[in-house]
Amino acid sequence: MGKSGPVYERPFPPQQPSPQGPPPPHPYQPHPYQGAPQPSQGAPQPSQGAPHPYAPQPAAQSPYAPPAAAARIPDEARPLRRWGALLLDGLLALTAAYVALNSADHAGLPALQTCYAVAGAGFGLSFLNQVLLTRIAGASLGKFAVRTRVIRETDASRPRLPRLFRRWLGGYLFIVIWIIAACFELEDDPEDFCGVRLVRYKDLRALVPAYGR
Structure with missing residues (x-):
């Protein structure tokens, strides 16, 4: 075969750089993100309870949000009805x-x-009429006759026995103050002192339909 030797033993000539630029990547070359280094076993891992940095945050309450609706309290009955019920x-x-x-x-x-x-x-009949009956039915016999009801000033609910008892007792202890306050339209009467109010039944049902009486 001569001095040249076998063809497969000849060294290949060195490849010259192509004037058209670098060769295209091999189609089966691994993606650059596939070879990213994995975290080591000893590296600190984020806790499962920690929030994700891109998790949606709860919306903060606006300072201009409208306040909660206040309880609708009827106006106090006219003095004529109050004096009629008292009489x-x-x-x-x-x-x-x-x-x-x-x-x-x-x-x-x-x-x-x-x-x-x-x-x-x-006094016994007065207590039964103005305390117990008012607690059960919302008004005494005289207040039923003039179509009024006794409610709490804060939430228009039916007063409980301790409050009604203080109101009944205050009606006897402060009878003079009650008369003066009613004549001069003051606020220092037993009903205001005990936190109750005498209102018309019609107004109460119009503003508080769920009152149930």
Whole structure:
């Protein structure tokens, strides 16, 4: 075969750079992102409870948001209705006291026992009418007659027994202040002192339909 030797033993000539630029990449060359280094086992990993940096943040409440709707409280009834209810409830208590007085006279009771009977009948009927009945039905008999109801000033709900008892007791202890306040349209009456208000039943049902009475 001569001095040249076998053809497969000849060295290939060095490739010369192409004048057209670098050769195109091999179609099966690995993607540059596939060979990215993986985090080592000892490297600190982010905690699972930490929020994602691109997670949506909760919207902050605007300082110009409208306030919550306040409770709708009816206006106080006119003085004529209030005095009418007071007069009717007072007549009921006086009627009970008068019946007790006649019964004590017919029974021939001593004067002290007669006073106890009259006071017990008058105050007892007044307590049942203006405290217990108002707690159950929302008004006394006199207030039912003039179409009014007793509510709390803050939320228009029905007052509870302790508040109604203070109002009933304040009506006797501050009767003079009540009369002066009603005459001069002041705010220092027993109802305002105890946080209750006498309103018309019509206004109450118009503003608070769920009142249920």
